[in-house]
Amino acid sequence: MLFDLPDHATLYQALLDRDESYEGRAFVCVATTGVFCRLTCPARKPLAGNCSFRASIGECIEAGFRPCKRCHPLQPAAEADPIIAALLKALDERPERRWSEGDVARLGFDLSTVRRSFKRHFGMTFIEMARQRRLREGFETLVLGGSVIAAQQDAGFTSPSAFRAAFARLLGRAPGELTGRGLLLADWIATPIGDMIALSSASQLHLLEFVDRKALPTELARLQQLAKGEIGLGSYAPIEQIRAELGRFFAGESADFATPLALHGSAFTRAVWAELRQIPAGETRSYSELARRIGQPAAVRAVARANGANQLALIIPCHRVIGADGSLTGYGGGLWRKQKLLEIERRYVRAAPAA
Incomplete structure (x- = not known):
């Protein structure tokens, strides 16, 4: 769907111009804030290199971005459908809740109707949206230096073991193994075809993988041994460089990658x-x-x-x-x-x- 949109330069100019003709047809995702907006958003405009554009709200959420609190990109769908409005309001009030279909039914909504409505407007179910939001909240808490317990609470997990298991499934390592500063830092990069994790030293990129790759835990364990256990959460310059280069790649601007690499192989x-x-x-x-x-x-x-x-x-x-x-x-x-x-x-x- 990405290439059904105009090129990156056209969309970025539309963002600068707050072009209303793209309302509901294109959304901007800002890598530095983790937020997605309408192109008409009144907030200060990000640099072009920090922007990627997607054709639907569902794509933005699946890539790990949160809706902007200034332009409220979910609002049109909420206004058009009272069911969506009520459930989004409930999610805003209890983002940490481990929402289930039973919770939705107890609110008086028909489950099949809710699934169809959310799939039609966002490309995902309400339960999927709530789960993405919880895990993203926990990841951001850790990146900002919060404790594992704080991240667990922000992600809405009552059980520490359940949070560790969910985090390990997502990133390949338990949260306690990826906190603080280190020789290598890990960061999250959202792309239109799935989230990636990048590991970098101050001078070179060591790993760039999709988070659902089965070999990721093994690769991370190997790098953790290389770094003598000193792997933290955060970003070094090579991660910011590859984030920008991936943005240009998926925007159709360039297939060239110049990020300095550390090659671990014979x-x-x-x-x-x-x-x-x-x-x-x-x-x-x-x-x-x-x-x-x-x-x-x-x-x-x-x-x-x-x-x-x-x-x-x-x-x-x-x-x-x-x-x-x-x-x-x-x-x-x-x-x-x-x-x-x-x-x-x-x-x-x-x-x-x-x-």
Whole structure:
């Protein structure tokens, strides 16, 4: 849906102009505040590099952004549907509550009607919206230096073990293992195809992965050992750089990544990754072709293992590797995401002559 919208420059100008023609059709997500707004929002305008644009409220919430308290982007849907208005009001009054379908039913609402209404307006159910809000609140408390207990309370978990388990499922590590400052800092980056976690030292980016990647806990454990346990929550300059570069990538402006990287792998693995970075956006290669290009045509399986060991998603574009027959092959971030990335990058190829 992202490329159904105008380009980033057009939408940013519409934000500056408070263009009412985009009302309900486009929303701006601000990386530095974690808030999403209407383009007509009266608040001070963020820098272009901190903005990404999405076509629906549901996309904004799924990416981890909260609705702005000045322009109230949920208000039109609430005004159009009394059920939505009542439940959003209840969520605002009790954001920490662990909402269930039983709670909704006890408020006198028909569950199927509520599900249809929220799906139609926001692309997610009320229960999903409430869960996203709770976990985001807990994450932000930790980033701002709050204790794990405070984060648990802000996220609305009565059980410390339940909060630790939910946090670990989301980020791969328990909250107590990712607090305070450290040699490596972890931060959350929202993208149109899912949230990512980035780990960086003061000078280099060590990891960029989608939070639902199964290998993420193992990768984090390896980096924690490298950093001698000193992993904290926060952001160093390389994380801010990759956040801006990802914004430009998904806005259709640039497929280039210049963030300095720390490459943890053998000489063979790094050679494969270097060859991956030579594949232009919009093109693909097979494993056997990669093996030939690094001068080891018999090492196809080793090339595939090196491809799977990549922990810098998008920057080292392992999603550009497909089967010899042209079929999509395994991708740690999910085949649907691989397909979406290839579709996005084909747009760059089509736009090249005009540029």
